[in-house]
Amino acid sequence: MARQTLGNNPSVVFRAKKRRQIAILWFGLPFIGVIVWFNQFPQQLNNAVAGTFAIVAISYVAFAVIFSLLNWRCPCCNKWLGKELSPFSCRNCGVGLRR
Numbered sequence: 001m002a003r004q005t006l007g008n009n010p011s012v013v014f015r016a017k018k019r020r021q022i023a024i025l026w027f028g029l030p031f032i033g034v035i036v037w038f039n040q041f042p043q044q045l046n047n048a049v050a051g052t053f054a055i056v057a058i059s060y061v062a063f064a065v066i067f068s069l070l071n072w073r074c075p076c077c078n079k080w081l082g083k084e085l086s087p088f089s090c091r092n093c094g095v096g097l098r099r
């Protein structure tokens with residue numbers, strides 16, 4: 001992992017990570033929309049479409065989880081930052097992530 005590529009300011013690195021994290025969440029919104037739609041009108045989808053969509057949705061979730069585990073780490077100690085989207089500081093090393 002190249003930890004120092006964006007400079008050595010933890011809050012700058014953290015902002016870039018947060019942007020990527022929010023981008024992956026936005027990317028997932030259409031999937032949530034289709035899941036809601038599918039729950040409302042299950043008779044409008046045949047099994048082949050539903051099966052294909054399920055595979056795509058599961059692939060997205062797997063990708064998002066792996067991406068989050070790799071991306072959502074402290075710029076200093078590389079520990080996972082937890083479920084919070086705006087942690088004030090790293091729970092492990094205490095480095096400030098927001099300014």
Ligand SMILES: [Zn+2]
Nearest residue numbers: 074077090093
């Ligand atoms: Zn840390």
